Amino acid sequence: MADKTEAKKRIAELSEKLHYYNYKYYQESISEISDYEFDMLLKELITLEEEFPEFKSPDSPSQRVGGTVTKQFDTVVHKIPMLSLGNTYSKEELEDFDKRVAKGLDEPYEYFCELKFDGVAISLHYERGSLVRAVTRGDGTKGDDITNNAKTIRSIPLKIRGDNFPDYFEARGEVFLPREVFNEINRERESEEKALLANPRNAASGTLKMQDSAVVAKRKLDCYLYSYTGEDLPINSHEEGIKQLEQFGFNVSQTYRKCENIEEVFAFINEWEKKKLALPLDIDGIVIKVNSIPQQEQLGFTAKSPRWAISYKYKAESATTVLNEITYQVGRTGAVTPVANLRPVLLAGTTVKRASLHNANEIARLDLRVGDTVHVEKGGEIIPKITAVDLTKREVGSEAVDYITECPECGTPLVRTEGEAVHYCPNVKGCPPQIKGTISHFAQRKAADIDSIGERTIHLLYEKGLVRNIADLYDLTYEDIYELEGFKDLSTKNLLQGIEESKKIPFENILFGLGIRFVGKTVAEKLAEYFKNIDNLAAANYEQLIEVPEIGERIAQSVVDYFKDLENIDLIERLKRAGLQMEIVEKQQVKVGNALEGKSLVVSGVFHHFGREEIKEVIKQHGGKVVSAISGKVDILVAGENMGPAKKDKAEKLGVSIISEEEFQSMIEQN
Numbered sequence: 001m002a003d004k005t006e007a008k009k010r011i012a013e014l015s016e017k018l019h020y021y022n023y024k025y026y027q028e029s030i031s032e033i034s035d036y037e038f039d040m041l042l043k044e045l046i047t048l049e050e051e052f053p054e055f056k057s058p059d060s061p062s063q064r065v066g067g068t069v070t071k072q073f074d075t076v077v078h079k080i081p082m083l084s085l086g087n088t089y090s091k092e093e094l095e096d097f098d099k100r101v102a103k104g105l106d107e108p109y110e111y112f113c114e115l116k117f118d119g120v121a122i123s124l125h126y127e128r129g130s131l132v133r134a135v136t137r138g139d140g141t142k143g144d145d146i147t148n149n150a151k152t153i154r155s156i157p158l159k160i161r162g163d164n165f166p167d168y169f170e171a172r173g174e175v176f177l178p179r180e181v182f183n184e185i186n187r188e189r190e191s192e193e194k195a196l197l198a199n200p201r202n203a204a205s206g207t208l209k210m211q212d213s214a215v216v217a218k219r220k221l222d223c224y225l226y227s228y229t230g231e232d233l234p235i236n237s238h239e240e241g242i243k244q245l246e247q248f249g250f251n252v253s254q255t256y257r258k259c260e261n262i263e264e265v266f267a268f269i270n271e272w273e274k275k276k277l278a279l280p281l282d283i284d285g286i287v288i289k290v291n292s293i294p295q296q297e298q299l300g301f302t303a304k305s306p307r308w309a310i311s312y313k314y315k316a317e318s319a320t321t322v323l324n325e326i327t328y329q330v331g332r333t334g335a336v337t338p339v340a341n342l343r344p345v346l347l348a349g350t351t352v353k354r355a356s357l358h359n360a361n362e363i364a365r366l367d368l369r370v371g372d373t374v375h376v377e378k379g380g381e382i383i384p385k386i387t388a389v390d391l392t393k394r395e396v397g398s399e400a401v402d403y404i405t406e407c408p409e410c411g412t413p414l415v416r417t418e419g420e421a422v423h424y425c426p427n428v429k430g431c432p433p434q435i436k437g438t439i440s441h442f443a444q445r446k447a448a449d450i451d452s453i454g455e456r457t458i459h460l461l462y463e464k465g466l467v468r469n470i471a472d473l474y475d476l477t478y479e480d481i482y483e484l485e486g487f488k489d490l491s492t493k494n495l496l497q498g499i500e501e502s503k504k505i506p507f508e509n510i511l512f513g514l515g516i517r518f519v520g521k522t523v524a525e526k527l528a529e530y531f532k533n534i535d536n537l538a539a540a541n542y543e544q545l546i547e548v549p550e551i552g553e554r555i556a557q558s559v560v561d562y563f564k565d566l567e568n569i570d571l572i573e574r575l576k577r578a579g580l581q582m583e584i585v586e587k588q589q590v591k592v593g594n595a596l597e598g599k600s601l602v603v604s605g606v607f608h609h610f611g612r613e614e615i616k617e618v619i620k621q622h623g624g625k626v627v628s629a630i631s632g633k634v635d636i637l638v639a640g641e642n643m644g645p646a647k648k649d650k651a652e653k654l655g656v657s658i659i660s661e662e663e664f665q666s667m668i669e670q671n
């Protein structure tokens with residue numbers, strides 16, 4: 001692009017776009033475009049700015065770390081800036097990097113390679129061996145003080161191991177959400193019908209900026225450290241820093257490798273491209289660092305990143321194909337999901353024919369039309385998605401998608417609640433996929449656990465008219481099942497056995513299995529524990545329901561609505577008669593010690609070594625009783641981080657003894 005005016009215009013355009021995506025990404029933890037698309041826009045900007053330096057502004061996205069500090073936390077100025085990393089998706093550019101290093105040093109050097117963990121950067125400050133502060137990267141020069149949130153991460157040591165440490169140092173690394181935990185959170189959110197979290201990185205970033213550390217603690221974040229930083233530290237190489245972090249007791253991922261030359265780096269890259277799916281967390285590439293610290297100093301920094309390091313990013317695999325048709329799926333709750341039916345295309349080793357489109361907004365955002373040529377991408381996720389439309393290939397006369405107005409399965413007009421993205425079929429009790437979905441929801445492992453009944457069997461039972469709701473399962477006879485296609489004596493007996501076994505399943509699981517809207521597994525447990533049996537729960541009114549800890553308005557209303565429906569009451573009567581568990585069985589307490597015998601305790605705040613429920617359990621195991629409110633009858637208040645001052649005042653006034661988590665631990669360890 002030689003034209004000056006055009007270049008100026010494009011630079012302004014790119015800068016504005018990148019500022020916007022940065023804002024979304026760092027402030028709201030939302031990715032509106034893929035990282036690859038973002039990086040390509042940034043690359044275009046850098047190239048243009050090199051050609052036309054007169055248009056490069058000091059606050060260009062090419063010159064600064066993308067984040068900022070927020071108002072909700074105290075601001076901390078970094079003693080040593082926290083920078084970004086240059087990145088590339090191409091091996092040629094990596095070779096160019098190696099050439100620049102060779103030229104800049106003019107002596108032998110080696111690399112230290114690490115995985116590029118896809119999370120959020122953090123700096124942990126240690127004074128005389130104790131954690132005093134945890135800070136986000138922010139804009140690179142100053143970040144947010146998120147110490148309380150970081151302390152909920154159990155692998156971060158509050159005190160480091162050994163006694164040979166500098167007065168002050170920083171351990172820098174990446175906070176992340178393990179993929180398993182992420183999936184678990186989303187399964188839970190799905191059953192509560194909350195919007196799903198987009199990916200583990202954005203979820204980790206959103207979590208770290210939450211105001212309530214107790215909620216953060218539940219999210220089970222983890223952290224890998226990869227940099228030992230400070231002034232005049234007694235180390236000569238990055239490798240020595242890593243070893244030092246390990247000795248201090250930090251969580252260092254055992255995936256790094258020292259490489260003698262760029263060929264070994266390439267081997268490392270290729271190896272992890274295959275192995276990365278087996279890791280407990282997502283990585284988006286490899287970080288290559290010059291190992292020697294004096295050499296790092298010699299190479300120095302640009303405004304935004306070190307010259308002695310670079311990240312090689314794995315490109316999410318993508319392909320181009322044609323959108324043949326949009327079909328619509330109806331789920332258990334009646335939610336309608338549009339599905340893109342594609343001309344089959346090979347992507348990341350599998351043939352892709354379909355991609356999820358989420359909802360009507362997504363179709364509008366992509367401005368998708370039947371017949372369009374589209375880009376599909378498969379990142380860490382299993383289900384491919386459409387990332388963009390190739391407008392140059394759009395056929396003339398193509399028309400915007402007319403979203404369906406009636407349920408494709410039962411013909412009922414769809415509804416869309418104000419402010420919600422999703423359309424629903426309201427015919428809960430008559431819409432086939434909703435009925436079948438309700439039954440498979442009930443049969444799942446976390447609910448009634450009838451593993452001998454799969455989707456296919458449910459379909460057959462439905463088609464034969466044998467099952468219209470979950471209570472019908474308990475009326476099934478040997479003959480009913482034996483006559484189903486594919487069933488023999490043994491499989492029939494197995495299915496009946498599975499149904500019989502479900503009568504022993506605890507009440508809280510059955511309650512979850514009923515599929516009351518917004519009542520996920522955790523909520524069902526809370527309700528069961530509080531109301532003890534189904535009759536109490538059915539009799540509870542809205543006010544009583546929102547009294548229950550962690551039960552919000554939406555859930556309370558949904559429970560009230562459920563039990564108002566006489567068909568549901570009838571269903572529950574039938575389940576009771578069939579012999580299902582409709583009340584909780586109090587757990588037998590395992591006795592571990594008697595240090596707290598006869599004492600009443602209140603727990604408050606966030607704990608480092610225990611989860612909230614866990615500490616209550618431990619108290620009971622040692623003979624203590626857990627109560628929820630401070631009163632004159634309480635003996636001990638176990639105070640975690642971030643305990644409310646009002647609670648503390650009250651406890652002091654009433655003469656309740658207040659102990660720390662550490663004191664609590666030594667109390668119970670004494671016997």
Ligand SMILES: NC(=O)c1ccc[n+]([C@@H]2O[C@H](COP(=O)([O-])OP(=O)(O)OC[C@H]3O[C@@H](n4cnc5c(N)ncnc54)[C@H](O)[C@@H]3O)[C@@H](O)[C@H]2O)c1
Pocket residue numbers: 021022024025026030031032033034035036038039065066083084085087114115116117118119120121122137173174226287311
């Ligand atoms: N999709 C979007 O809308 C959007 C918007 C803004 C940024 N982004 C993405 O974020 C990138 C910019 O973020 P960035 O400036 O943090 O750069 P970066 O994430 O590409 O690299 C720097 C970061 O890598 C992390 N890291 C992980 N493992 C590391 C290791 N072993 N050693 C050192 N650092 C390690 C650190 O957090 C460090 O801050 C962009 O390139 C883009 O891919 C995407």
Ligand SMILES: [Zn+2]
Pocket residue numbers: 330407408409410411412425426427431432
């Ligand atoms: Zn329907």
